[in-house]
Amino acid sequence: xxxxxxxxxxxxxxxxxxxLERRGxxxxxxxxxxxxxxxAKSCAPDLILMDISMPIMSGIxxxxxxxxxxxxxxxxxxxxxxxxxxxxxxxxxxxxxxDFATKxxxxxxxxxxxxxxxx
Amino acid sequence: MIWEVDYKTQTIAxxxxxxxxxxxxxxxxxxxNSTPIIHADDRDMMFAYFARVAEGxxxxxxxRVLHPDGTLAWAHVRARRVLGRSGGVRKFIVLSTDVTDRxxxxxxxxAAMHRAEATLKAKRALFGDIAxxxxxxxxxxxxxxxxxxRLDALMEEMNARDVVLADIMVKLKAAREAAEAASVSKSQFxxxxxxxxxxxxxxxxxxxxxxxxxxEADGRDGDLADIQRVxxxxxxxLTLINDILDLSKIEAGRMDVSAGAFDVGALIKEAAATVxxxxxxxxxxxxxxxxxxxxxAFTDAFRLNQCLLNLLSNAAKFTxxxxxxxxxxxxxxxxxxxxxxxxxxxxxxxxxxxxxxxFADFVQASFTTARRFGGTGLGLSxxxxxxxxxxxxxxxxxxxGKGSTFTIALPAMLAQEGQIAPAQAPASNGAxxxxxxxxxxxxxxxxxxxxxxxxxxxxxxxxxxxxxVQMARAARPDLIVLDINLPDMTGWEVMQTLAxxxxxxxxxxxxxxxxxxxxxxxxxxxxxxLLKPADRDVLAAAALRFARAPxxxxxxxxxxxxxxxxxxx
Numbered sequence: 001x002x003x004x005x006x007x008x009x010x011x012x013x014x015x016x017x018x019x020l021e022r023r024g025x026x027x028x029x030x031x032x033x034x035x036x037x038x039x040a041k042s043c044a045p046d047l048i049l050m051d052i053s054m055p056i057m058s059g060i061x062x063x064x065x066x067x068x069x070x071x072x073x074x075x076x077x078x079x080x081x082x083x084x085x086x087x088x089x090x091x092x093x094x095x096x097x098x099d100f101a102t103k104x105x106x107x108x109x110x111x112x113x114x115x116x117x118x119x
Numbered sequence: 120m121i122w123e124v125d126y127k128t129q130t131i132a133x134x135x136x137x138x139x140x141x142x143x144x145x146x147x148x149x150x151x152n153s154t155p156i157i158h159a160d161d162r163d164m165m166f167a168y169f170a171r172v173a174e175g176x177x178x179x180x181x182x183r184v185l186h187p188d189g190t191l192a193w194a195h196v197r198a199r200r201v202l203g204r205s206g207g208v209r210k211f212i213v214l215s216t217d218v219t220d221r222x223x224x225x226x227x228x229x230a231a232m233h234r235a236e237a238t239l240k241a242k243r244a245l246f247g248d249i250a251x252x253x254x255x256x257x258x259x260x261x262x263x264x265x266x267x268x269r270l271d272a273l274m275e276e277m278n279a280r281d282v283v284l285a286d287i288m289v290k291l292k293a294a295r296e297a298a299e300a301a302s303v304s305k306s307q308f309x310x311x312x313x314x315x316x317x318x319x320x321x322x323x324x325x326x327x328x329x330x331x332x333x334x335e336a337d338g339r340d341g342d343l344a345d346i347q348r349v350x351x352x353x354x355x356x357l358t359l360i361n362d363i364l365d366l367s368k369i370e371a372g373r374m375d376v377s378a379g380a381f382d383v384g385a386l387i388k389e390a391a392a393t394v395x396x397x398x399x400x401x402x403x404x405x406x407x408x409x410x411x412x413x414x415x416a417f418t419d420a421f422r423l424n425q426c427l428l429n430l431l432s433n434a435a436k437f438t439x440x441x442x443x444x445x446x447x448x449x450x451x452x453x454x455x456x457x458x459x460x461x462x463x464x465x466x467x468x469x470x471x472x473x474x475x476x477x478f479a480d481f482v483q484a485s486f487t488t489a490r491r492f493g494g495t496g497l498g499l500s501x502x503x504x505x506x507x508x509x510x511x512x513x514x515x516x517x518x519x520g521k522g523s524t525f526t527i528a529l530p531a532m533l534a535q536e537g538q539i540a541p542a543q544a545p546a547s548n549g550a551x552x553x554x555x556x557x558x559x560x561x562x563x564x565x566x567x568x569x570x571x572x573x574x575x576x577x578x579x580x581x582x583x584x585x586x587x588v589q590m591a592r593a594a595r596p597d598l599i600v601l602d603i604n605l606p607d608m609t610g611w612e613v614m615q616t617l618a619x620x621x622x623x624x625x626x627x628x629x630x631x632x633x634x635x636x637x638x639x640x641x642x643x644x645x646x647x648x649l650l651k652p653a654d655r656d657v658l659a660a661a662a663l664r665f666a667r668a669p670x671x672x673x674x675x676x677x678x679x680x681x682x683x684x685x686x687x688x
Contacts (some may be wrong), residue, residue, distance in 0.1 A: 009322070011322040011326075012321050015321075015322055015325035015326055016325065019325065019328075053314065082313070082321065083310065084313055084361070084364060085310055085313075085364075085368075086375070102317070103320075104317060104320045104321040104324045104353075104357060105321060105325060107328060
C-alpha cells in the first residue's frame, strides 16, 4: 500500500515515515499542500495522510484541489492535524477528507484506520 | 337656574330648576355666610366672591355643593350687581349651572395624569440619582394647568435622559463589540496554543514509541523503563492540554452536547474497563453494581463517559489497596427518569473544608495532595460543568481517611429545545407522567403536546419512528401517542419494535392517525385509535384513561445550575 504523508514539520514527517515503513507501507512525503497535489498525480498513492496547517497551500485547500482533479479525485484522504477542536473536524470533512485523526498520533489507531481503507 | 338676592326686600327669588341646590336658602343664611347647601370649605370663598361682585367686578366662580344625603356636586356661578338709586347694591342676579359631570371628568383626567406622573417619576428613579417623590394623587385639588406643567417638565427631563441614555447605549455597544473581539481572540489563542503544544508532543510521543519498540526488540530493560517515564509524562501533558481546552470551551459557551440513545450499562462497563489498569496498578479491586433495569438513555454518551472516567481515575489515584465501586440505578422523578451513578472508594477521603472547595476550577484538595498524586484538579470542575449542561449534577459524600463517594445524577432524557413545559397548576392528574408523541408533523405534535401539557403531563417529542423507538427506550414514557404515516417506518412497525423490547412492551400506545383501521390497531395492541385531528378534549380524556398510573415519584433534585452539594460525615 502506498501512502503519501503531507506534513511540514520535519521531525513529525520523519517519525511517521519511519514507523509506517517499519510496518511495511511504501511511504512518500510532501512538505506542503502544493507539493502534495503534485505528488498525488505523480506517485498515485492509495491514501494521503494530510496535515492541515502547512505553508504555501493548506491541507484543506490541497484536499479541495485533489477532489477536483481528474484521475486522483477518488484517493482516500485522512486529515491528520494538531487542531483538536470539533470545528476542525467539520472543516476537514467538508473539504472532502474521508477521515480525521488528531495529533499526537495514536499510532495503533492510525494503523487501524489505514488498514480500513486498504481493504 | 337663576336666583335674585334682593337687599331691599331682604328675600331671595328663585327661577327655574333649583335641583342644583336641592332646596332654596334664605336671605339671612346668605348674608350670614351660613348657607347649608354650600360646602363649608367653600363658603368663605363665596363670601369673598360676592364682595368682588359688589365692587362691580365681572367674574365667575366654581364651588362645591353638599347635599343632605352626602352627595357632592359642583356649581358654576356667575353673578352681576344691580345698583340702587343711592348708588348702593340693590340686588345680585346670579346664574348657577350644574358642572358636576365636567368636574368629575376633569378629576378622572387629573388622576390619570397623576398616574402618568408617578410612572415617569418611577422611571426617573431607575437612574438612581433622584429618589421617587411620593406625591399623593389628590384628584381635583390640583388644577389641570398645573398638572400639564408638571408633566411637561417631567417629559422634558425624560427627553434629556433619553439623549444621555442613547449616548450610554452607543458606548455599551462599543464595549460589547470590544469584549466579543477579545473573546474571539481568546478562543483563537487557545486553539492555536493547543495546536502549537500538540505538534512537538506528537514528535515526543512518536519518537519515544520508536525507541520503546527498539529497546524491547534489543532487550534493553534499563532504557525501556526510562522511555516509559518519558511516555507517561508526555501522555499526562496531553491529558492536561485536553482538559484545559475542554474547560475553555465550556467557559466560552462553545461546548455542544449532542444527545443520542445508548445502553447505560454498556457505557459504564466500558468506562470501568478503560480505568481497570489504573485501578489494578494501586492494588485496588473494582466492584460493579449496575441495576438490571438501568436500560437506555438519550443524552450525550461521550460527555457522560468523560465524567465517569474523571471520577473513576480520581478514585483509582487516591486509593491504595482498597476498593473502587460503581453502583448505578435508574429512578423515577417528578420530571421523568433519572440516572444515578455512584463512584465510591476507600481512599484518603476529604475533610469538610476540602470538600467544600473541591469543585472549584484548578483547586486540588491540598498542595501536598498535588505533590503526592499529581494531576491538575481540572477533572472535577469539568465533570461538574459538563453535568450541568446535561441537566444533572455531581454530589460528594466523604470522610477524611475513610474514602469518598461521588454521585452523578442526570435525567435519562436530555431536555429538548423548544420543549413544551407541563402545567404547574395542581389538580392536573397528568402530573408525574410522561407522554411521548411520535409524529413527523410538527404542528400536530405541538397541538397534542399543548393539550396534554395542560393536564401536567411531561411531553417528549420524536419526529420519526426510529427516534421515537430510541426515546421510548431511554425515557420509558407512561403513554405513547403514535402517528401511523411516518417517514422512516410505519407506526405499525414502531409498535412491533416496542413490543419486542421487554423494557417498552408495557407502555400503552394510543394511535393518532388519519388511517381509520381500528381492527388492525387492536390487533397490534394499541389501547385506542383516535382519528386525526382528534379534538383536544378527546385526546386529553384518552390520555388520562390509558396512561400508566403515576410512578411513586421522588421529588426532583435541586436545580443543576446551583453549586454541588457537599456533605461530609
